[in-house]
Amino acid sequence: MKQQNLAALPTLAALKDKGFRLTKIRRLIVGAFFSDTTVPVSAAELQLQLLASGTKANKTTVYRELEFLSAQGVIVEINAGDGRKRYELKRYGHHHHVLCLRCNTVECVAVENCALEEQLSGLKDFKVTGHTLNFFGLCAECR
Amino acid sequence: MKQQNLAALPTLAALKDKGFRLTKIRRLIVGAFFSDTTVPVSAAELQLQLLASGTKANKTTVYRELEFLSAQGVIVEINAGDGRKRYELKRYGHHHHVLCLRCNTVECVAVENCALEEQLSGLKDFKVTGHTLNFFGLCAECR
DNA sequence: TTGACAAATGCAACCTTGTTGCAATACAAT
DNA sequence: ATTGTATTGCAACAAGGTTGCATTTGTCAA
Ligand SMILES: [Mn+2]
Ligand SMILES: [Mn+2]
Ligand SMILES: [Zn+2]
Ligand SMILES: [Zn+2]
Numbered sequence: 001m002k003q004q005n006l007a008a009l010p011t012l013a014a015l016k017d018k019g020f021r022l023t024k025i026r027r028l029i030v031g032a033f034f035s036d037t038t039v040p041v042s043a044a045e046l047q048l049q050l051l052a053s054g055t056k057a058n059k060t061t062v063y064r065e066l067e068f069l070s071a072q073g074v075i076v077e078i079n080a081g082d083g084r085k086r087y088e089l090k091r092y093g094h095h096h097h098v099l100c101l102r103c104n105t106v107e108c109v110a111v112e113n114c115a116l117e118e119q120l121s122g123l124k125d126f127k128v129t130g131h132t133l134n135f136f137g138l139c140a141e142c143r
Numbered sequence: 144m145k146q147q148n149l150a151a152l153p154t155l156a157a158l159k160d161k162g163f164r165l166t167k168i169r170r171l172i173v174g175a176f177f178s179d180t181t182v183p184v185s186a187a188e189l190q191l192q193l194l195a196s197g198t199k200a201n202k203t204t205v206y207r208e209l210e211f212l213s214a215q216g217v218i219v220e221i222n223a224g225d226g227r228k229r230y231e232l233k234r235y236g237h238h239h240h241v242l243c244l245r246c247n248t249v250e251c252v253a254v255e256n257c258a259l260e261e262q263l264s265g266l267k268d269f270k271v272t273g274h275t276l277n278f279f280g281l282c283a284e285c286r
Numbered sequence: 287t288t289g290a291c292a293a294a295t296g297c298a299a300c301c302t303t304g305t306t307g308c309a310a311t312a313c314a315a316t
Numbered sequence: 317a318t319t320g321t322a323t324t325g326c327a328a329c330a331a332g333g334t335t336g337c338a339t340t341t342g343t344c345a346a
Binding site: 159164165166167185186187202203206207226227228 | 302303304305306312313314
């Protein structure tokens, strides 16, 4: 019962191949992103999850690991508009997000084929490289 | 040549009718929002504009005035995803924004009839009350 | 196994954006 | 001019995040 989150293993192996180390915290964080919850998670939430599972990680370490995993393309940063960044596995394709204004929960919203950037007009000299579409309102529990 | 930004006057008169005072800083800030630049502005930028035009306003005052004008429906808050809020006159209808990732300039993007919220599906118990669509990339000067 | 070296970590101090309590000031009605 | 209160300034605070640097730990080669 030691090694859960089997899906995380290829990712960890790839990181090791690139010369990075597989530390306890790194394994746990990657494992957390691969675990059941598909909800985007913030640095503080992640730190708490680690603590709950018995590992005390410094705030700086968590931030640095999130930055690292983003740079390595393992996770992506999500800015839902409230004051904190969240992260989720990059494997999910392009999609949008919904934020509850009361409990600040973020949900992912699938999107078939998003053509928002093509529909954009009136920007003569602006090179668009991406977009974020955030809906907000009240979730089931909060409405 | 004392009173510029004539378009700001009805707004100021309406505020006065509601019992609020027309202080120097309030006049200047409302005037700034009505002046030529239609680019969304942050608290710090606004404070600098005031300073450049000869009026020193405290940081707290600027934040409180932006909050006040938002509450009064004169301006709206914009969250472009970088770490700072911006504000613009509420008179422009619903539209979206473009953020330059290098110089952090924000531009407004008109939108004919935005049906993004109607097209949203798969959220059984979530009551959507609004959305923000931010494009990002490189502006003319930065690309 | 054991060293050695670099990657990763912890800590404290710092930064930015924004907020709060409270005393002092300045509108505007009288 | 006087007065009541909206507004302001100041200092202190708070959340989220970053940085420098000394210490620890993962990895690999001997
Ligand atoms: Mn998502
Ligand atoms: Mn705008
Ligand atoms: Zn909620
Ligand atoms: Zn730019």
